[in-house]
Amino acid sequence: MRSADSVSAPVWDPRQYLRHTTHRTRPFLDLLQRIPPLPDRGRPARIADLGCGPGNVTALLADRWPDAHITGYDLSPEMLERAAKDWSGTTPGGGWLDFRPADAAHWTPAEPHDLIVSNAALQWVPNHPESLAAWIDGLRPGGTLAFQVPGNFTAPSHALLGELCALPEWRTRLGGQGRRFVHILEPAGYLARLTALGCEADVWETVYCQLLQGEDAVLDWVKGTALRPVLTALGDDREAADAFLAQYRALLREAYPAGPDGTVFPFRRVFAVARKPS
Numbered sequence: 001m002r003s004a005d006s007v008s009a010p011v012w013d014p015r016q017y018l019r020h021t022t023h024r025t026r027p028f029l030d031l032l033q034r035i036p037p038l039p040d041r042g043r044p045a046r047i048a049d050l051g052c053g054p055g056n057v058t059a060l061l062a063d064r065w066p067d068a069h070i071t072g073y074d075l076s077p078e079m080l081e082r083a084a085k086d087w088s089g090t091t092p093g094g095g096w097l098d099f100r101p102a103d104a105a106h107w108t109p110a111e112p113h114d115l116i117v118s119n120a121a122l123q124w125v126p127n128h129p130e131s132l133a134a135w136i137d138g139l140r141p142g143g144t145l146a147f148q149v150p151g152n153f154t155a156p157s158h159a160l161l162g163e164l165c166a167l168p169e170w171r172t173r174l175g176g177q178g179r180r181f182v183h184i185l186e187p188a189g190y191l192a193r194l195t196a197l198g199c200e201a202d203v204w205e206t207v208y209c210q211l212l213q214g215e216d217a218v219l220d221w222v223k224g225t226a227l228r229p230v231l232t233a234l235g236d237d238r239e240a241a242d243a244f245l246a247q248y249r250a251l252l253r254e255a256y257p258a259g260p261d262g263t264v265f266p267f268r269r270v271f272a273v274a275r276k277p278s
C-alpha cells in the first residue's frame with residue numbers, strides 16, 4: 001500500500017495524535033459548515049475521508065449525514081486499527097462507517113461519491129494537486145470535494161525542524177525529513193485548479209491562534225504530526241532520538257515561550273470546498 005510517490009510513510013501514534021483533539025478538530029468543523037447540502041437522491045449518501053487518521057473526525061460526518069455510508073481511508077496501520085476499534089460499524093443514525101487501507105496518492109473512487117473530504121492529510125501526499133481532477137470526476141453531479149491542509153510550513157515549528165535536520169550532525173540520517181511539505185499550494189492555486197475543473201469553488205485560509213497547555217506544548221503537538229518522520233527514522237536509536245528532541249525542544253522553547261495562560265501556537269490552515277455542477 002505504501003508507494004514511492006507518497007512521502008515514505010512514517011509510523012503514526014494515534015494516542016499521541018489525539019492529545020490535542022480540540023484544536024485539531026476545530027478546522028474540520030469549520031470545513032464541514034461550508035459544505036453545501038448533498039444532492040438528495042432518495043438514498044443514503046456515499047462519502048470518503050482520505051487520510052482519516054484515528055477516525056474521530058470521520059465520525060463527525062455521520063452527525064451531518066446520519067444514514068450515509070462513510071469510508072475512511074489511511075496508509076497507517078496504527079491509525080486504521082484505532083479508527084476501526086473506536087468508530088467502525090453502524091452509526092447512530094442508521095448509516096455505516098468503515099475504514100480501509102489506501103494510499104491517497106493513487107486512490108480514486110471505485111463507485112460515484114456524493115462527498116470526498118480530507119482533513120490535515122494531503123500535505124503528506126505530494127501529487128495531490130494532480131489528483132483533484134480524478135476525485136472531482138468520481139463525484140456524482142452536485143457532489144462536493146472538501147479539504148483542509150495546514151499552511152504553516154514556514155512557521156518556526158517547521159522551519160526550525162528543517163534547519164535542525166540539515167545540520168551536519170543529523171543530515172545523513174534525517175536530511176529532507178524536516179522539509180516534506182513544499183508541495184502544498186497557496187489558496188489561489190487550489191482555487192485556480194478547482195474552477196478550471198468546472199467546479200464552484202470556495203477557498204480560504206485561517207490562522208488559528210491556538211493556546212496550548214502543558215510543558216513543551218509545541219513539542220508535544222509536533223510529536224503527533226510533523227515529527228513522525230524523524231521519530232520513525234530514529235526509531236531504533238533511543239539515544240539519538242533523545243538527543244534530537246533535546247535540541248529541538250530548546251529551539252521551540254525560545255520560539256514559543258510559555259506564558260502565564262499557556263503557549264501561543266499560531267497555526268495557518270488552507271481550506272477548499274468545490275462543488276461539481278449538477
Ligand SMILES: C[S@@+](CC[C@H](N)C(=O)[O-])C[C@H]1O[C@@H](n2cnc3c(N)ncnc32)[C@H](O)[C@@H]1O
Binds near residue numbers: 076
Ligand atoms: C495529521 S493526520 C490527520 C488525520 C485526520 N484526518 C484528522 O483530521 O484528525 C494525517 C493522516 O494522513 C495519513 N496519510 C499520510 N499519507 C497518506 C497517504 N498517502 N494516503 C492515505 N493516508 C495518508 C496519515 O497516516 C495520518 O493518519
